Structure formats: structure tokens, C-alpha cells
Amino acid sequence: MTQTPEQSVRKVSVQCTLNGQPTEFLAAPYLSLLEVLRETLGLTGTKEGCNDGNCGACTVNVDGRIVDSCLMLGAEAEGKTIETIEGVAPAGGLHPLQQAFLEEAALQCGICTPGFLVSAKALLEREPDADEPRIRLWLAGNLCRCTGYDKIIRAVEKARDEMK
Amino acid sequence: MHPYQYIPATNITEAVSLLARYGPRARVMAGGTDLLVQLRGERYELDAVVDAKAIPELMALTLAKDGALSIGAAVPCYQVYEDEAIVAAFPGIIDAASLIGGIQVQSRASLGGNLCNATPSADGICPLIVHSGVVTLTGVGGTRTMLVEEFTTGPGRNALAHGEMLVKIDLPKPAAHFGAAYQRFIPRNEMDIAVAGVASAVTLDASGQKIESARIALASVGPTPIFAKKASDFLAGQPATEETYAKAGEVASTEATPISDMRGTIEQRHHLVGVLTRRTLAQAVQRARGNS
Numbered sequence: 368m369t370q371t372p373e374q375s376v377r378k379v380s381v382q383c384t385l386n387g388q389p390t391e392f393l394a395a396p397y398l399s400l401l402e403v404l405r406e407t408l409g410l411t412g413t414k415e416g417c418n419d420g421n422c423g424a425c426t427v428n429v430d431g432r433i434v435d436s437c438l439m440l441g442a443e444a445e446g447k448t449i450e451t452i453e454g455v456a457p458a459g460g461l462h463p464l465q466q467a468f469l470e471e472a473a474l475q476c477g478i479c480t481p482g483f484l485v486s487a488k489a490l491l492e493r494e495p496d497a498d499e500p501r502i503r504l505w506l507a508g509n510l511c512r513c514t515g516y517d518k519i520i521r522a523v524e525k526a527r528d529e530m531k
Numbered sequence: 532m533h534p535y536q537y538i539p540a541t542n543i544t545e546a547v548s549l550l551a552r553y554g555p556r557a558r559v560m561a562g563g564t565d566l567l568v569q570l571r572g573e574r575y576e577l578d579a580v581v582d583a584k585a586i587p588e589l590m591a592l593t594l595a596k597d598g599a600l601s602i603g604a605a606v607p608c609y610q611v612y613e614d615e616a617i618v619a620a621f622p623g624i625i626d627a628a629s630l631i632g633g634i635q636v637q638s639r640a641s642l643g644g645n646l647c648n649a650t651p652s653a654d655g656i657c658p659l660i661v662h663s664g665v666v667t668l669t670g671v672g673g674t675r676t677m678l679v680e681e682f683t684t685g686p687g688r689n690a691l692a693h694g695e696m697l698v699k700i701d702l703p704k705p706a707a708h709f710g711a712a713y714q715r716f717i718p719r720n721e722m723d724i725a726v727a728g729v730a731s732a733v734t735l736d737a738s739g740q741k742i743e744s745a746r747i748a749l750a751s752v753g754p755t756p757i758f759a760k761k762a763s764d765f766l767a768g769q770p771a772t773e774e775t776y777a778k779a780g781e782v783a784s785t786e787a788t789p790i791s792d793m794r795g796t797i798e799q800r801h802h803l804v805g806v807l808t809r810r811t812l813a814q815a816v817q818r819a820r821g822n823s
Contacts, residue, residue, distance in 0.1 A: 397534050420635070435564075440537055443584075486635070507633045507634075
């Protein structure tokens with residue numbers, strides 16, 4: 368994700384709400400939101416997997432919808448409300464999804480985990496009764512090469528039941 | 532990657548004047564789910580990306596009182612499939628809007644972008660063709676319209692002229708006893724590119740037993756999505772039976788001009804066109820019978 372040496376275009380100033388905080392940043396207009404989060408803002412919880420919209424590792428929540436942050440420009444964040452994995456846990460604790468992922472061992476290498484958590488949180492906020500097929504379909508845009516998915520699905524179901 | 536400007540346009544006049552000024556060095560961005568990947572992969576260089584999502588006409592999604600549907604070129608897929616009235620009236624469009632990419636991609640990707648990107652395998656184009664969709668293109672010189680099937684001209688190529696942009700896609704009110712469906716074949720359950728896809732639309736007579744007219748379109752089996760005219764013409768006046776659907780599948784298969792590639796062979800794709808034509812016709816007829 369290195370920038371080209373030719374910086375012929377001017378940086379743009381962007382104001383947004385990031386994990387509940389008013390945030391302003393200056394970034395080259397062609398940088399993805401993922402690059403801005405990780406490199407400009409130092410929020411490295413959001414991971415780069417494929418960088419072309421297949422794997423979902425970079426999933427963030429923008430105005431209530433999950434998006435792949437590699438498929439959105441940082442400049443597009445102007446005026447938006449964004450939540451990353453850093454905004455998922457309440458102060459001093461874990462989100463029920465994070466706790467369930469730990470208890471169900473729903474992760475191994477961990478690269479996909481922030482994306483799964485942000486996606487699953489958006490689902491349970493919209494559909495608190497989501498059943499297993501719905502959870503699997505919703506998470507189809509998040510790939511995991513380690514777990515075989517079953518443990519992730521069980522963790523989401525467990526969090527769903529505990530959040531009721 | 533070549534550095535480019537990001538320019539959010541707020542109206543069509545501004546957008547087309549930017550396109551005219553930059554020429555091929557600028558492109559319109561809707562969801563960006565294809566454009567940003569292509570730029571990163573250095574398939575081409577741009578000096579400017581013109582964001583269309585602040586242009587009201589491109590974000591308008593309207594189901595008119597008379598039953599016609601107008602889809603702004605940058606309306607994301609989720610807005611289409613989360614609208615209950617559109618889901619009820621245009622299930623053939625919903626088939627495609629709900630299977631392009633995963634939820635993350637559907638938050639941004641648009642049917643208009645799918646159409647402009649013009650890949651032969653696009654899931655969104657064939658359903659628009661069988662609904663007799665009409666595109667509205669606006670440039671500095673004015674506005675023109677054309678049928679969706681005339682818009683794609685080759686892999687990644689479309690009919691947009693220099694300085695012109697897609698504004699919206701209009702689908703006429705479905706006739707009484709009209710039904711449509713889209714299905715594709717992929718080797719997994721979600722998140723893949725069609726090996727082959729078929730959209731079918733039928734209008735039945737009042738008895739629901741005879742096909743008055745039909746439109747069939749084929750994806751991923753030629754350089755562009757293909758309007759299968761012979762199969763469509765064959766169906767007019769035929770009884771709505773499995774035998775008819777199978778024959779239409781045979782005709783449609785002769786209209787496919789597939790290649791062999793990493794996703795499938797010529798033989799498999801011809802076969803899939805037959806199978807998917809049969810299945811989508813059966814589904815379209817079922818939907819038409821519910822639409823009295």
C-alpha cells in the first residue's frame with residue numbers, strides 16, 4: 368500500500384465521525400478508506416486481505432451499512448459516520464460477539480476476525496433473530512481460511528442468544 | 532498507481548462537463564466496486580474520478596403509480612432489494628440485485644455501474660434486458676435513450692460517447708400475467724462470477740396456459756450479454772409447458788457464443804444455457820401466474 372512518488376494531486380480534507388468521535392484527516396484523494404484508516408489514522412485493527420472486495424477482512428460500517436473499506440475512497444468518508452473494529456467493544460469490556468468468538472474459538476490466525484465481527488454486529492443490530500442460514504448468507508462476503516466457518520457461525524448464534 | 536483527483540459532482544451538468552473536459556482520463560464512479568479495483572490493478576489510468584452519488588437523478592429509485600420502475604444509475608443494490616413494493620413487482624430484478632457480490636458489495640454496487648462496466652458475466656444486465664429496460668444517457672450535447680441490449684458493445688465496452696454518462700434505467704410497467712426470473716450457475720453458493728446465467732420473462736394469456744410473448748437474455752456466454760431473439764420469438768404462442776421450456780433452451784443454446792476459460796468450457800456453457808433457460812422459464816411462468 369505504498370504511495371507512488373508522484374504526488375501531483377492535492378490532498379483533500381475530510382471530516383467524519385469515526386467510532387463516535389468527530390475526526391478530521393488530510394489524505395491523497397486516491398487512497399482507499401482502508402489505507403486512510405490504517406496509515407493516516409493509525410487504526411490497524413481493520414485488516415487488508417485481498418484488497419479487491421472478495422475477502423471482507425477490511426469490513427467497516429459506514430452510515431449503518433457494512434462496506435469493504437478497500438472499495439471506498441477515504442475522500443468519500445466526508446460527512447459519514449464510520450465504525451471500525453476499534454469501536455465495537457464498550458469501554459472496559461468486550462462486545463458479546465467478541466466474548467463469544469473467544470469462548471467458541473472462532474478464530475485462529477485472526478486476520479479475518481475484525482471483518483467478521485463488524486459484519487456480524489451489523490446483522491444482529493438489524494436482525495436480532497437471524498437464523499443460521501441467514502447468518503451464513505450475511506457473512507458470505509467474509510472469508511476465513513482457518514476455521515471452516517462452523518465455529519464462527521456458532522459464536523454468532525451464541526452472541527445472538529446472549530444479546531436478547 | 533497513477534494519482535487521480537476525486538471530484539464529487541452535485542448535478543448532471545457539472546458531471547458531464549467534467550467528463551468532456553477530461554475525456555478518457557475521467558470516469559464516473561457509482562459504488563466503485565469495479566472501478567477502484569481496476570484502477571488499483573492499473574488496467575487504465577485516470578486523472579479524475581467523478582463521484583455520482585451526490586447527483587439526485589442518479590440516486591433516485593422510483594416505482595411510479597402506473598407501475599413503471601426507474602432506477603437511477605448509482606442506486607446501490609440494497610436499496611432495490613430492501614424496497615418491498617419493488618420486490619413484489621420486479622422479482623426478476625431482485626434475483627440479480629441480491630446476488631451481486633456479498634452484503635458489503637451490495638451496500639455500494641449499482642445496477643447502473645454493473646451495466647456500464649459491461650462484463651459479459653454481469654448478473655444485473657440480463658434481467659434489465661428481459662424487462663425491456665431503456666437507458667437514458669446524457670452528455671454535454673443532450674440526452675438520448677436506447678434499449679439496454681444495445682448499450683453493451685463488447686467486453687468492458689459500452690455505447691457511452693465521449694463526455695456522456697448513464698443517468699437511469701427505466702423499466703416499463705409489467706403487463707398483466709407477466710413474470711421474470713434470473714438464475715446463474717456458479718460452482719459455489721455465493722460470491723462468484725457466473726459460468727453462465729439466463730434471464731427469462733414471459734407474458735401469459737388470461738388463462739395462464741399460453742405464452743403470448745417472451746424475452747430471454749444470456750450472460751457469460753458471449754462478448755456481451757445476449758438478447759436471445761430466436762428463443763424469444765419461438766416462445767410466442769407456445770403452451771406454457773416443460774416441453775416448450777426445453778425446446779426454448781435448445782434454441783437459446785444455439786444463440787450463445789461462449790469461450791472456454793478458467794470458469795467453464797464451451798460445451799458446458801452451451802449445456803448450462805439450455806438448463807437455465809428451462810428453469811428460469813418455469814420460474815417466470817410461475818411468477819406470471821401469481822400476477823393476475
